[in-house]
Amino acid sequence: MDATPSLIHTFFNPxxxxxTAPIVLASAGQTVLLGFLIIVCGIGLGILLASLRYYTxxxxxxxxxxxxxxxxxxxxxxxxLIVVYFALxxxxxxxxxxxxxxxxLSAILSAFIEECVWSGIAALAQGQMEAARxxxxxxxxxxxxxxxxxxxxxxxxxxxxxxxxTIKNTALGSVIGFNEVLGSAQAASSDFANPTPxxxxxxxxxxxxxxxxxxxxxxxHRTGSH
Amino acid sequence: MQKRIILEAVGIRKDYGALQVLKGxxxxxxxxxxxxxxxxxxxxxxxxxxxxxxxxxxxxxxxVFDGIDITREGVNINHVRQNIGMVFQQFNLYPHLTVLxxxxxxxxxxxxxxxxxxxxxxxxxxxxxxxxxxxxxxPNQLSGGQKQRVGIARAVALHPQIILFDEPTSAxxxxxxxxxxxxxxxxxxxxxxxxxxxxxxxxxxEVSDRVIFMDGGVVAxxxxxxxxxxxxDNERMQSFLSRFLNEK
Numbered sequence: 001m002d003a004t005p006s007l008i009h010t011f012f013n014p015x016x017x018x019x020t021a022p023i024v025l026a027s028a029g030q031t032v033l034l035g036f037l038i039i040v041c042g043i044g045l046g047i048l049l050a051s052l053r054y055y056t057x058x059x060x061x062x063x064x065x066x067x068x069x070x071x072x073x074x075x076x077x078x079x080x081l082i083v084v085y086f087a088l089x090x091x092x093x094x095x096x097x098x099x100x101x102x103x104x105l106s107a108i109l110s111a112f113i114e115e116c117v118w119s120g121i122a123a124l125a126q127g128q129m130e131a132a133r134x135x136x137x138x139x140x141x142x143x144x145x146x147x148x149x150x151x152x153x154x155x156x157x158x159x160x161x162x163x164x165x166t167i168k169n170t171a172l173g174s175v176i177g178f179n180e181v182l183g184s185a186q187a188a189s190s191d192f193a194n195p196t197p198x199x200x201x202x203x204x205x206x207x208x209x210x211x212x213x214x215x216x217x218x219x220x221h222r223t224g225s226h
Numbered sequence: 227m228q229k230r231i232i233l234e235a236v237g238i239r240k241d242y243g244a245l246q247v248l249k250g251x252x253x254x255x256x257x258x259x260x261x262x263x264x265x266x267x268x269x270x271x272x273x274x275x276x277x278x279x280x281x282x283x284x285x286x287x288x289x290v291f292d293g294i295d296i297t298r299e300g301v302n303i304n305h306v307r308q309n310i311g312m313v314f315q316q317f318n319l320y321p322h323l324t325v326l327x328x329x330x331x332x333x334x335x336x337x338x339x340x341x342x343x344x345x346x347x348x349x350x351x352x353x354x355x356x357x358x359x360x361x362x363x364x365p366n367q368l369s370g371g372q373k374q375r376v377g378i379a380r381a382v383a384l385h386p387q388i389i390l391f392d393e394p395t396s397a398x399x400x401x402x403x404x405x406x407x408x409x410x411x412x413x414x415x416x417x418x419x420x421x422x423x424x425x426x427x428x429x430x431x432e433v434s435d436r437v438i439f440m441d442g443g444v445v446a447x448x449x450x451x452x453x454x455x456x457x458x459d460n461e462r463m464q465s466f467l468s469r470f471l472n473e474k
Contacts, residue, residue, distance in 0.1 A: 125316070127314060133304075134310075134312035136305065136307040136336045137332055150322050
C-alpha cells in the first residue's frame with residue numbers, strides 16, 4: 001500500500017505549494033489584519049453598548065440597543081455583506097470590499113459581544129456597583145474597576161467563541177471580492193486542480209486562531225484562581 | 227455644650243410607586259455618637275439608611291451632612307460620599323481583588339493616592355479590624371465575619387466623618403457575630419460617628435448613645451437606650467422588643 005505518498009502528493013504537494021504559497025500568504029496577511037481590526041472594534045463597541053444599556057434609564061435607548069443586537073444576531077452575515085456592498089451604491093455610497101467586510105463583521109460581532117457582556121453584568125449583584133459608589137467612585141470608575149472586570153471574566157469563554165466564529169466569517173468577504181485567505185486558496189486550487197493551497201489555508205487559520213485561544217485560556221486561568 | 231451635628235434627616239419621604247416606605251423621618255446624629263436604628267422588617271430602616279448617602283434618592287425631604295444639604299441639585303455626591311462610609315449586610319466585597327485591593331481601590335482611584343500611600347493607609351485600616359494578616363487573600367477565602375471586617379476596613383480607610391452600617395451582622399452565622407460587633411465597639415471607642423441599622427438588641431442597648439425605633443415608615447421613638455428598652459408606654463415597641471428579647 002502506498003496510499004501515504006499519494007495522499008501527501010494530493011494534499012501537500014511541494015511543487016504546487018511553492019507556486020501558490022506567495023498568493024495565499026499575501027491574502028493571509030490581509031485576513032489577519034482585518035480579523036484583528038474587526039475583533040478590536042467589535043469587542044470595543046460591544047462593551048460600550050452593554051455599558052450604555054446598563055447605565056441608561058431611557059426606554060427608547062434600551063429598545064434601540066436591544067433592537068440593534070437582535071436584528072444583527074438574526075441576520076445571516078452573508079446577506080448583510082451583500083446588501084451593504086451591492087445596495088449602498090444605489091444611494092450613491094460607494095464602498096470597497098474590504099471596508100464592507102470590516103463594517104459588517106464588526107457590527108455583527110459587536111451585537112454578540114454586547115449580549116455576552118450584558119449577561120455578565122446582569123449576573124453580578126447590584127451590591128457591587130453600590131459598594132463602589134458608596135466609596136465616592138464615579139459611575140464610570142466603578143464600571144471600569146469593579147463591574148466590567150467581573151462581567152468580562154464571566155463572559156470570556158463566550159467572547160472567545162464569537163471571535164473565532166468571526167475570524168472564520170472573514171471568508172465570506174470573498175463573495176464580494178475581498179481578497180482573503182480561503183477565497184484565494186480556493187482559486188489557486190482550482191487553477192492547479194489540487195487541494196494543496198486549501199491545506200495551506202487551513203494551517204493559516206490554525207495559526208491565526210490558536211494563539212487567540214491560548215491567550216483566552218491564559219486569561220481564564222489567571223483570573224479563575226479566585 | 228452639645229457636639230456638632232454631622233448628619234441630619236429632615237422630613238424624609240420615600241415612595242416606590244404607590245408604596246410609601248418612609249413617611250416623613252427626622253433625626254440627627256452628632257459627632258462621635260453611635261445611633262442605632264431598630265424596628266420590625268419593612269419599617270423602612272434600610273431605606274432610611276440608604277437615603278443618607280443617596281444610594282436611594284428621597285422623594286421629599288433633606289439630608290444635611292456636615293452643614294450642607296446634599297439632596298440639593300448640583301451637589302457633587304461623589305465628593306460627599308468619600309466622607310460617608312457604608313458597610314453592607316451582604317459585605318459586597320470585590321471578589322476579583324485581594325483584601326488590600328478592596329480596601330485601597332477608592333484611595334487609589336478616587337483620592338488618587340500612589341500605590342505606596344494607599345497601601346500604608348489600607349494596612350492601617352486592616353490592622354484596626356485585625357485583618358492585616360489576610361492582606362493578600364481573596365474574599366472567597368474568608369469567613370463571613372472576616373469579610374465583614376474587611377468591609378468595615380474599606381469604609382474606615384477613607385477616614386469618613388460617619389459610617390453607615392446596614393444590618394452588618396444579619397448575614398453572619400451566630401458564632402461570627404461577636405467579632406464584627408467587637409470591631410464596631412473598638413471603632414466607637416476611637417470616636418467614630420456611626421449610624422447602625424441592626425437587629426442586635428444587646429449591642430444597641432449596650433453601645434448606643436441613642437436608639438431610634440422605626441415602625442411603619444416613621445420614627446416611633448428616639449431616645450437613650452435605657453429609656454427605649456425600659457419603655458412601657460409604646461405598645462408596638464413593647465411587642466417588637468418582647469419578641470426579640472424572648473429569642474435571646
